[in-house]
Amino acid sequence: MAKAGISLKGTKVSTLKKSRSTVEPGVRRRKKFDDKRQFILETALAVFSQYGFHGTTIEQIANSADISKTNLFYYFKSKEELYLTILENILNDWLAPIAGFDEVDDPKTAIENYIRLKLELSRDQPQASRLFCLEIIQGAPILKSYLNGDLKNIIEEKSKVIERWISQGKIKPVDPTQLIFTIWSTTQHYADFSVQVKAITGKDLTNKKFFEDTCQSIQNIIFNGIA
Amino acid sequence: MAKAGISLKGTKVSTLKKSRSTVEPGVRRRKKFDDKRQFILETALAVFSQYGFHGTTIEQIANSADISKTNLFYYFKSKEELYLTILENILNDWLAPIAGFDEVDDPKTAIENYIRLKLELSRDQPQASRLFCLEIIQGAPILKSYLNGDLKNIIEEKSKVIERWISQGKIKPVDPTQLIFTIWSTTQHYADFSVQVKAITGKDLTNKKFFEDTCQSIQNIIFNGIA
DNA sequence: GTCTATATGGCGATAGAC
């Protein structure tokens, strides 16, 4: 009787309708509607990413967005729809950086670029990173099918690129998957654990020097180690 | 009016009373009481670490522990007390591994030991790791004072050890704090993101070979990099 | 589109019998 968690019962994220997409008349009005929807989505992400789905109330989001509770329900028919739409939007951003992984043949450039892109994402979209983390920790009720499908395929594909580099002697032997996990964890850490990072260093990635130092430090360790 | 999040208003974790600690007669009865309390704590950790504070209901915990809701309230006067007690217990475990960091003079041994201990913790106490992660993501309302106090001091102390290694030429120049973050993130990743790890690799740290492979992979990258 | 009620249900916590 799993009671808590989001009861999505097999809802496919990609199947989500944008709602109202069929209405056509009045392009101007339509744009205003979409803009406000977008604004609510961004506001809601900020709240959800801190308190989680259950810890967030519609009223909080409404207050942050300076609208009334009922008005929010005019734009999103339920709390779940709001949450799902956000998660769907995040996925693409989260996945984007790995796309350019086999474009370049030089592993050093490719991997250092990837590290930088992921770290930029942690800097520019820390809330998205945290929401994603919350989702995974809770067992990925919504994203599980995605993890087992698309993501798995992509990683297998990228792993082959890494293995080619190894067989060509361009990098040392290393488990490709473990290497990818290392990159993910080290870069996402600065978004997900930013409170801890800030408590200890007094800085976060919005600090330019700290960003560069962190980027180089991660790149250095992954390429040269410390020995 | 920050409404969500846990409304602890300055409650100091360390000030928590164990409740009933003053009652003396009947050592046998007392032990039974404590045992049951302990059992509830362990059960509750499992639930809290998946669904978070707000996503977890007392009823869920009670069901998991095979007791009634009311009976649970006999052992813990509120949901918050239950949660706080768990968090308090976790902290010590989480911190323990770093203690033996300056005992040994050889950096390779010390750091490889530390990585292994942290990874063992991710294997043996994944729920604790996830609850800790949830807490930090939400802004560490309860642990903030700890992060800024004890933890900061410990890290500064350990950083000096690392800097001594560097000045002695035993390891390459590296920002000590960044090195520690790298170790934390890479090892904790296998607990916090275990669902994702399992989706991609089909394994988790309870698999002996996978544990050893992961441990060596992390140790290798941190010491030798991939170049 | 936006507002003021209000319905509805769930959950933390308590009362009081045994």
Place this chain on the structure above:
DNA sequence: GTCTATCGCCATATAGAC
């Protein structure tokens, strides 16, 4: 110590006026 019953609050969502 454990149970049954229940209180009271709060959060999601809807109805219906403007």
